[in-house]
Amino acid sequence: MHKDFAAKVSSSATNKRSARKRPASQSARKWRVALSAMKWRRFSLRGSGRWLLAAVAGLFLVWALAGDGETSVASSAITHEEWIGAESVQEAAADSSWRRELIKPGDAAAPVLMRMGYSRTEAYDILHAARPVYSLARVNSGHHFSGRVGAAGPELYYPIDYERVLYLSKRDNAWKAELQPRTAFSRTQAFEGEITDNLFSDAARAGMDDRTTMNLVDIFAWDIDFVRDLRNGDRFRVLTEDRFDAEGRKIGSVIRAAEFINQGQSYRAIRYTLANGSTGYYTPEGNSMRKTYLKAPVKFSRISSRFQLRRKHPVLGFTRAHRGVDYAASSGTPIHAVGDGRVVFSGWKGGYGRFVLIRHVNSTHSTAYGHMRSYAKGIRNGARVRQGQVIGYVGMSGLATGPHLHFEFRVNGRAINPLNIKRNPAEPVPAAEMARFRAEVEERMQAMTVGINKLAWS
Numbered sequence: 001m002h003k004d005f006a007a008k009v010s011s012s013a014t015n016k017r018s019a020r021k022r023p024a025s026q027s028a029r030k031w032r033v034a035l036s037a038m039k040w041r042r043f044s045l046r047g048s049g050r051w052l053l054a055a056v057a058g059l060f061l062v063w064a065l066a067g068d069g070e071t072s073v074a075s076s077a078i079t080h081e082e083w084i085g086a087e088s089v090q091e092a093a094a095d096s097s098w099r100r101e102l103i104k105p106g107d108a109a110a111p112v113l114m115r116m117g118y119s120r121t122e123a124y125d126i127l128h129a130a131r132p133v134y135s136l137a138r139v140n141s142g143h144h145f146s147g148r149v150g151a152a153g154p155e156l157y158y159p160i161d162y163e164r165v166l167y168l169s170k171r172d173n174a175w176k177a178e179l180q181p182r183t184a185f186s187r188t189q190a191f192e193g194e195i196t197d198n199l200f201s202d203a204a205r206a207g208m209d210d211r212t213t214m215n216l217v218d219i220f221a222w223d224i225d226f227v228r229d230l231r232n233g234d235r236f237r238v239l240t241e242d243r244f245d246a247e248g249r250k251i252g253s254v255i256r257a258a259e260f261i262n263q264g265q266s267y268r269a270i271r272y273t274l275a276n277g278s279t280g281y282y283t284p285e286g287n288s289m290r291k292t293y294l295k296a297p298v299k300f301s302r303i304s305s306r307f308q309l310r311r312k313h314p315v316l317g318f319t320r321a322h323r324g325v326d327y328a329a330s331s332g333t334p335i336h337a338v339g340d341g342r343v344v345f346s347g348w349k350g351g352y353g354r355f356v357l358i359r360h361v362n363s364t365h366s367t368a369y370g371h372m373r374s375y376a377k378g379i380r381n382g383a384r385v386r387q388g389q390v391i392g393y394v395g396m397s398g399l400a401t402g403p404h405l406h407f408e409f410r411v412n413g414r415a416i417n418p419l420n421i422k423r424n425p426a427e428p429v430p431a432a433e434m435a436r437f438r439a440e441v442e443e444r445m446q447a448m449t450v451g452i453n454k455l456a457w458s
C-alpha cells in the first residue's frame, strides 16, 4: 500500500537494499506490483501467519488492480455536492414548457436570465420588479430560475428557500412580483437501521433513499470517518421531513434529527435555525456539529462503500512505522481539504508522488496528501483552500502499489496520529436561545425514537 509498509515487508527479506531502491518510473509500476506479490507469496510458503496474511493481502491487491480499470470506476463515481449543506432540494420539472436555469458560483441574476433567453432590458425589468418584494441583487449558486410563457403570458419562479418562492409574471407589458409559500404539505418519517453489510444497502433496507443517506454522512463528517471506521453493528436513526407543493410534487427533504452509533459511541445531531436565520446541525447540548477539521479527506460514497467491502485489503492506520493513514479508494476519487488553510507545497515529492501539503489556520497544524493522480484546478503553492474543497484525485503516483490516498496530520511538521487532533466545534447555540433549542431537541428526539410516521398539512 505504501512505501513504509512496503519497506517494512522487504526489510525482513534477504536483500533489504535492492527492495528499497525500486524504480519509480510509471512503466516500472506494473513490474513492481508483480514483484511484490511474488515476494509476499514466497514469504507465505516459508512461514509465519503474519506473512501469510500479508501475502493474501498482496494477492488481493493485485487482483483488485487487475479487476478494475481506472476509468470504469471513476466514470461511475456518484458525486454529491452538499458536503456541508446536508439538504437536498429537487424541484420537479412541471412540464417541458418550463425552462430551468441553474445559478453557478459567481453568477448574478441578470446573466442567468439572459442565458434563459431574456434580453438585457427584460432581465433588468425583472430585477426591478422583484426589488420591493425580494432583492435579486444576491442570488445563491445552486438555486435556479424556472420560467415559461404560459397562456396568460411569461412567468418566472425563483425558489428562495425551503419555504418561500418568488413568483414573477408579466401582464399588460409589466412584470409583477410576489412571494408565495413554497409548500403545502409535509411528511415526517423516522428510520432506524443497523450496519450489517454496507451503509447504503442497510439504509435502503430501513427505507431511506440515497440522498438522505449521503446527507446523513455529511452531517457526521466531522465526527465519524465513514470510509475507515464503520463497523458491523453500528446503528443509526434518522428523522426526515419531506415537503411537497400543492400538486404533490416533492420540493425538498431535510434531516431534522439523526443519531449514529459508531463503535459504541453515540453521536446525535439536531437541525436548528438560529434567531438570525442561519440553519445548522447541533448536538443536543447546543454545540455545532461543524469542527475545525473533517474526520476524513475522502468522502464516503456508494462506490467507496462497495469498494471497501469487496476488497478488504489492508488499509493502514497510524503506527510509528507508517506515520499516516491510508484510504483505499478508486482512482479519481476526489480528495478534500480537511480544514481551511493555504497550500504550502504542491508537486512531486519522492515516494509520496504527487503531493499536497496544507498549512491550516492554526499555523502549527498541517495536513499532507500523497499518491495523487492529479491536482484539482487552482491547487498550487500559496493557494487558499476551504474545508471540504477538492484539492486533487486519488491515484498511485510515487511508491504505491494500488490507488489510495496517504494522509498525514502534522503538528509542527511532525506526523501525529489524527485521532489525537483536537477538533474544536464552531459557534454553539447562543445562550439566549437555549430554552427554545432544548424544547426542539426534546420533541425531535422523541419523534425519532418513538418512530412516528406523521403526515401533516403545514
Ligand SMILES: [Zn+2]
Residues within 6 Å of the ligand: 001, 002, 003, 316, 322, 324, 325, 326, 405, 406, 407
Ligand atoms: Zn500510507
